[in-house]
Amino acid sequence: MNWVLTEESLGKLLDCFDADHNLAGEKYEDLRRALSRFFEGRGIFFHEECTDEVFDRVARRLVEGVEIRNIYSYCYEVARLVLLERIKSSEYRNVSIEAHNSDLSATDIGDELAEMERRLRCLDACLQQLPPESRLLITEYYQDDRRNRITRRQSMADRLGIRRDALANRAQRLRSKLEQCIVRCLKKDAV
């Protein structure tokens, strides 16, 4: 039986992150990204699906009245369980191979340049959607300067008057937003 996330259960889930639901939303998104990377790092192809599964199960427990003291640790334990179940499932191995093959067939030598051009077109369109200060930040943060990376980013943080990790967060969110925008654009372009 499939259990569906309701408004009530989502509200309870967000409460675990923060009483302020705007802040909670951000924290939820951050944990979502972390869980997704966890599944991805374990070789799960449909990592977003597994991440949904984790949140669904946690929300369900909350509705059932379970008290969760640390939402992060709890989600980690549930994620481990989902991972083990996924690895044990018979479809896991088949899906892995199929995913590889479908990925293979998707790329063709002749199309590579055209693909790159499409990506660049989408990137330009997505960059245009960012405010100038965000474009400046992401460009400066990820510029090609491996040797001075640490000191450069620290001085950026000092200049902006924020902590180093807060700057990293800001740059990552922008990059992630840009990546999502490009993926959406490519999908739209392919239709």
Add this chain to the structure above:
Amino acid sequence: MESITDKKIMYYMLGKLSENEQATLEKSFISNPQIFAQVVDVENDLIDDYVRGHLTPGEREGFEQYFLTNPSRRQRVQIAEALSSRFGQAVTTSGIASTTDNRSVSRRLLAQIRILHTAPGLIAALATLLFTLGGAWLFNETRRLAQEVRVTRTEGARRERELTQQIADERRRNSQLAGEIERLRNLPIPQIAPSRSSSTPAIATLFLLGGALRDTGTGAIPRLIISPGLEQVRIVFKMEDGGYQKYRAELQSESGELIWRQGVLKPRLIRSVATFTITLPISKFTGGSYTFTISGVNKSGGLDTLSKSSFRVEKQS
């Protein structure tokens, strides 16, 4: 507060951590948003360094063999290629990311323009010439670089496809091997297949599994029942190939007495499963426990014991 080095995170990305270390790191970055930010930072930098060709050969190998096995990660790398090319342009042409160096270059240019105002006619002509030559050079240089970038990208795409194909082949092979191992494990032990006809001697076949193929779950010692009229015993021994050129097989009785030995033995290889088939006269077996040993002959001529299998022989009257 717990602290995790960027190097450890990089090892995680390249699949170089032990299971315990990986689990600890995963727990840390899921439980602590600051550590997750650090993980993403290292990952983005790793991707950018790969795209820009800044990784060491070892790092690149790990990146291609481990990190790139996931389609989402490959997609991020492709996007990073695009980002990398546009970020470079943004710095140099639109001035979006103006650095201290860029500003000083601008100031130097401004200073030169001020000097140019002192002799307008001659200097304007010189400036036109300089701009024309510079423009032509820039045009050619841009075309050359664009060509190089195209070649590099095509080569990168080819490498990635080859790698993906290798991974898919390897997985398929592993899957087949796992199936083969499972099939072997399910074989009844001992499997005695007496065959008797007027022209061929009666043979009993004993299947033995060694190394990782051995079923450690049951712990039962295989039994060989010798019925009256049996003339030969065929031992079929399967193990994962040890990669040796030559092998040696020995059969010893319970008391350690050497019953039989063959010094130069070559297995039949199917994928990575080595099968040794030995046929011995029934007279070699008087009953009791026996040990069948397979050793690999190493390069210096010494022996590496690879597997010891015990079985019992019972005579049926």
